[in-house]
Amino acid sequence: MSTDDLETDLTRNTENTPRELLTRSFFFLCAALSVVTTISIVGLLVVEASKFFTITAPLMDVKGETASLVDFLTGTTWQINNQEFGVLALVSSTLMVTIGSAVIALPLGVATAIYLSEYASAQARSVLKPALEILAGVPTVVYGFFALIYITPALGVVFPGIGTFNMLSASIVVGIMIIPMVASISEDAMSAVPDELRQAGYGMGATKFDVSTGIVVPAALSGIFSSFILALSRAIGETMAVTVAAGAQAKFLNPINPASYLEGALPMTAAMVQLLNSDITGGGLAYRSLFAIGLVLFVITLIMNVISDYVARRYREVY
Amino acid sequence: MATDTESGYAEGFGQVSRTVGTVFRYLLLAATMFGIVTLAVLLVYVANDAIQPLTADAGWHLTFFLTLVVPTTLVGGYLYRRNTDALKLGSTVVGMLAVAVLFSGGVAIVFVDIIPPLTGFSYAVGLVIPAALTVILTKYERQISFTPRVAATGAAFFLSLFGVPGYLHSIPELVQKAPVVPSDWVILALVLGGVAALVVGQYIARIREDATAGLIAGVAALVVTGLAALLGPLLGYDSNSFVVVTAVAVVPTATYAGGAALTRKRERIGLLLAGTVIVGSLVGAAAVDLLGFAGPQSWVNWQFLTNPHSSSAERAGLYPAIGGSILLMVTVAALSFPTGVGAAVYLEEYAPDNRFTRFIDVNISNLAGVPSVVYGLLGLGVFVTYLGQATGTVIIGGATLALLILPIVIISSREAIRAVPQDMRQASYGMGATRWQTVKNVVLPEAFPGILTGTILALGRAIGETAPLIMIGAPNVLFSLPTELTSKVSAMPLQVYAWSTLFASEDFYTKAVPAGVVVLLVVLLAMNSIAIVLRNKFESES
DSSP: OHHHHHHHHHHGGGTTSHHHHHHHHHHHHHHHHHHHHHHHHHHHHHHHHHHHBTTTGGGGTOOSOOBOHHHHHHOOOEETTTTEEOTHHHHHHHHHHHHHHHHHHHHHHHHHHHIIIIIOOHHHHHHHHHHHHHHHHSOHHHHHHHIIIIIHHHHHHHOTTOOSSOHHHHHHHHHHHHHHHHHHHHHHHHHTSOHHHHHHHHHTTOOHHHHIIIIIHHHTHHHHHHHHHHHHHHHHHOOHHHHHHTOSSOOOOOTTOGGGGGSOOOOHHHHHHHHHHSOOOTTSHHHHHHHHHHHHHHHHHHHHHHHHHHHHHHTOOOO | OTTOOOSHHHHHHHHHHHHHHHHHHHHHHHHHHHHHHHHHHHHHHHHHHHHOGGGSOHHHHHHHIIIIIHHHHHHHHHHHHHOHHHHHHHHHHHHHHHHHHHHHHHHHIIIIIISOHHHHHHHHHHHHHHHHHHHHHHHTTTTSOHHHHHHHHHHHHHHHHHOBTTTBOOHHHHHHHOSSOOOHHHHHHHHHHHHHHHHHHHHHHHHHTOHHHHHHHHHHHHHHHHHHHHHHHHTTSOHHHHHHHIIIIIHHHHHHHHHHHHHOTTTGGGHHHHHHHHHHHHHHHHHHHHHTOOOOOOSSSHHHHHOOOOSSTTTOOOHHHHHHHHHHHHHHHHHHHHHHHHHHHIIIIIOOSSHHHHHHHHHHHHHHTSOHHHHHHHIIIIIIIITOOOTTBHHHHHHHHHHHHHHHHHHHHHHHHHTSOHHHHHHHHHTTOOHHHHIIIIIHHHHHHHHHHHHHHHHHHHHHOOHHHHHTTOOSOOOSOOOSTTSBOOOHHHHHHHHHHTTOSHHHHHTHHHHHHHHHHHHHHHHHHHHHHHHHHHHHHO
């Protein structure tokens, strides 16, 4: 834009006075803080996790006990007291919570988005949207308590064999928690579909149902898909609800088998909280395993965020 | 709609589609309501466990039904049919009073229990003196150039707050050592009443466009606060808390209501609703007391709010956790608001379009997706292990939570700044303003409501977080209020977590935990509703 040049022309003379320099560098430092945060997170996780594995520990000049990287990535038993660190036991239960919450949140979230963007009156929207925001605003520890105290006993009526701690109730509350995320991002994508497409549909004699499912949803598909991935990444990182409701005993369960949802297990995030609550000495093997799990968690969520971003950019229909 | 044609030919064709469409529509509505209804049911359950309304005498319910519910419904119904704007005004005043009373509770904890009034007063004096000096210096903006002015201001603040060790006492020290100090309630009335008077005076002066009216209103606010201190002991309450509630809740709400009564003639009948609610509750409470009806055996009671943890669920309280949450919130706000807004200003107003800027951009959106427990690890690893700080202190918890919400604050502030029309910036540049002057005088004031909304929502997220606090080693059980930035901190969600896992027993599940959940949710709901009301007001204005 030509106005940009105009701005630079007009502001050039004052750009380097002490006041401008001072304020500009303050704002720059604030923005740079986010980069520092990322570098600290990555650096910290990598350094501490590499002290944990036998293969990388010599690089960090660490003596003492270490764990095998292969055993960590392929083992299915997680018992700290026996020095068994098989992260698959934790990953499998995280996967179960993710699948369970996806079954609830994805269809409901998309349906909510269609309703809000295509059907709801302005008045209904002004009530429903804040209500959905409250759904996302309730602290996760409260959801965990709800799952443990109210939902599990209610599920016990249907499934008598259900454990006090079980994956099903945890999945249900995590699913409810991420509905608003799916709904709001999908709705943004649907609202961005130009009205001409809808009008064209009606012009061809399509009903509102046809237009919603046959035109709006396909046109907004990239946004919907990216909302799915973001919401699932949120479900993976969700901590307190699963810590309170899913259990404390690490166990390798088959995520595909529906019956295993009635049992309790220990997702990655809950394992981290548990490690912190058991007294671990700073610098010990258990302390470092915390960072190893943290690294796995960080890498998984980062990959999902990047994929979601890529999908939203690459497959977006441009009008 | 396209399907609602009049012709008979399309009628039969459309009939089939209409059924499918109707079914689909209601399925969508049901899906939308599923989460909301589930949460509502769970909330009813937890509220029932915490407050136990059914344990009250029937007479208690009847009294309040007659004095509060019936009149409010009648007035509300009348206003709804006649004048919805007035109803809006009335409910705003009621909501404002409720939120302000809640807020004054927090202020009372901070300024009475956490910071002793004298200490608070001494720092207030220590801040006011250099601030006054800064204002005077700003008047000579043209004579003194920028660099010495900033240096002088910085030196004034530093000398006033810290002094020169060994040579010169700082002002807070001097005030604390003063031979004659006023009693606590006088200090509170002066400081909080002074702030309230300032706000009230400005508000009235603005709406009446009359500086004298503002002055009178300000003095009146100060006098009312002082009277409250004298009235408190007469009614059998502590004068400190009476002063705080008056200065923070009663005076501002009364001013807003009074201002509305003066300026909005068509809507002022709505104040009747607020009056009905207030009078109804007071009359109901007096009648219940007089007739001897017992209220519900709520677990959310005064004792729960003011006691520390106990191993028996009946005596367990939330007080240190409430104080901890407030301190954490203040720390998080102080750390994340300036940096978040600063980063947003840089990215929107200053940043050149180059690789580094794009990297920051991508980086921030990825940081927003990092799980909170990983931020906890960051706090544990960097602050505790590498920087050698003590575990679980207010400052570490605050810093960790501030980093956690920083991306949210940045993203919402950027949206607010982006919404400021480009014309306004160009007009400012056209008048010869520099970039910083444009940011300070045009962009930030315009974007402020949006920034504030985003920050309040982010703060709500921060005080609901538990995992980062566990990771940095905040104690599960704390028996006293944290009083300094380096004391151990607990928080409401952390206490709820501790009760529901470490003290897991039927007693805690049915008494202390539901009560804690209710208190936590009330605070969060109040914050969220402030944010939503602010946003609606802001959106309807622009």
